[in-house]
Amino acid sequence: MGRVRPVSGGRRDRILTTLADGGDGEITAMRLGEVSKRVTGLTGAGIMLMSGDLPVGSMGTTGDVSTLIEDLQYTLGEGPCVDVYRLDRPVIEPDLAKPTTPRWPAFTEPAVGAGIRAIFGFPMTVGAVRLGALDLWGDAPGPLSDDQHADALVMADIAAEAVLAMQAQGSAGVLAAELEKGSNFQYVVQQAAGMVSAQLEVSVAQALVRLRARAFADRRLVAEVAADVVARRLRFDDRDE
Amino acid sequence: MPRELLLARTLVELADSLVDSFDVVELLTVLADRCIEVVDVAAAGLMLANPAGELRVLASSSEAMRILELFEKQADEGPCVDCYRSGRPIVNVKLDGAGTRWPRFAPKAIEAGFRSVHALPMRLRGQTIGALNMFQVDADETSDTDVAAAQALADVATIAILAHRSAADAQALNEQLTEALKTRIVIEQAKGIVSERAGLVMDRAFDRLRRHARNHNLRLTDVASAISTKALAVDSLDP
Numbered sequence: 001m002g003r004v005r006p007v008s009g010g011r012r013d014r015i016l017t018t019l020a021d022g023g024d025g026e027i028t029a030m031r032l033g034e035v036s037k038r039v040t041g042l043t044g045a046g047i048m049l050m051s052g053d054l055p056v057g058s059m060g061t062t063g064d065v066s067t068l069i070e071d072l073q074y075t076l077g078e079g080p081c082v083d084v085y086r087l088d089r090p091v092i093e094p095d096l097a098k099p100t101t102p103r104w105p106a107f108t109e110p111a112v113g114a115g116i117r118a119i120f121g122f123p124m125t126v127g128a129v130r131l132g133a134l135d136l137w138g139d140a141p142g143p144l145s146d147d148q149h150a151d152a153l154v155m156a157d158i159a160a161e162a163v164l165a166m167q168a169q170g171s172a173g174v175l176a177a178e179l180e181k182g183s184n185f186q187y188v189v190q191q192a193a194g195m196v197s198a199q200l201e202v203s204v205a206q207a208l209v210r211l212r213a214r215a216f217a218d219r220r221l222v223a224e225v226a227a228d229v230v231a232r233r234l235r236f237d238d239r240d241e
Numbered sequence: 242m243p244r245e246l247l248l249a250r251t252l253v254e255l256a257d258s259l260v261d262s263f264d265v266v267e268l269l270t271v272l273a274d275r276c277i278e279v280v281d282v283a284a285a286g287l288m289l290a291n292p293a294g295e296l297r298v299l300a301s302s303s304e305a306m307r308i309l310e311l312f313e314k315q316a317d318e319g320p321c322v323d324c325y326r327s328g329r330p331i332v333n334v335k336l337d338g339a340g341t342r343w344p345r346f347a348p349k350a351i352e353a354g355f356r357s358v359h360a361l362p363m364r365l366r367g368q369t370i371g372a373l374n375m376f377q378v379d380a381d382e383t384s385d386t387d388v389a390a391a392q393a394l395a396d397v398a399t400i401a402i403l404a405h406r407s408a409a410d411a412q413a414l415n416e417q418l419t420e421a422l423k424t425r426i427v428i429e430q431a432k433g434i435v436s437e438r439a440g441l442v443m444d445r446a447f448d449r450l451r452r453h454a455r456n457h458n459l460r461l462t463d464v465a466s467a468i469s470t471k472a473l474a475v476d477s478l479d480p
Contacts (some may be wrong), residue, residue: 006463012293090416109407127426146411150292153419157293169473187298187309187429191443194469204430204469230306230443 033060080121168212192226269300304444431465
């Protein structure tokens, strides 16, 4: 079972260490939710996956109220996650019961009724690929501290990478190694995703999943597979190398 | 052209492009290009820290893979990391003698053909947000005036990155840095698509995207996004 080993001190490493500790080293959606809640010190967390402006499903919710947040947004088509996805930037509401700018007319009342006083959404993206949003909520009104805000941004990045890898059915060990390297930020991986998307006529998001699936099947790191694609030693379509 | 004149012209050119809605990667690529002329180095790159405090390449004077990789390799070790963490300039470091200081980075840089390296901080109100990284193929000392000229360019880069919106507080700044780095990822994805469709190597694919953006007065990021989402076909790009 792969464990995440920090390479240097830092926010990302601290979060990865938290992600690996406590559990058995396996990174699951549930674990992503729990760690999001823990590192930010908020009341609850959840992940909403989005596609074409519509919520397609939630994962990793930390409790009934967190599940309600995602269910409401799924049903109503409005809420912080939906806005995060549409605007492609964080959405911050430190006082849901008395907002400065009222929004989400249908979402707000049941959410406040369930005890949600502050809600924050952060985009989960890998370049032009938008996967969804990380939702965090508090049972008391109040803004995020700078540290909580920075942790949430980093956590959303880690969650995005983890979700991509899960779609490719990478094992926890492979996933841990890749998260540690921040492989989605290696440009060769992004370039290869572009090439594979052109080879297969699929979206860049699907191409990233295909790259990861191939890496997993071959027991290699996604960056190594990507380097082969960019060097034109490996193709993903039928025109064999 | 004398260096002072070149620097002045560059600063005016950059200030001029800050007026309109500009593309941060395009502007910083121009800046990295000018840096090579003004300071007489072989390669220059601008590295920006994400909210996790890790450095990522935002723009480079060369899109050649060996150069991009050299910047990329400095995520956790090298002159940029030292400069970023200390907030102080790292100048005229000979790579031959840097094997102990940077055991992974120094051999890579030598392998890529370089002999000495510099990193200058990109600072905003006492906070370091990234570094301007420069490589030389010789080990000649770069003069104090050259370093001052490069620092002026690094300062302009900082202004450019933050000019989109006022980064009034730490949270807005973090969001802005994240956004700038995301821009670069979109461009890399588009480079891959163009490279595959048009049969070009990565640096030529980048040139093609950039030229199309310039010819049509579009932002490089918007062209890259359009390619990535298939709103724009590679065939429709200017040759």
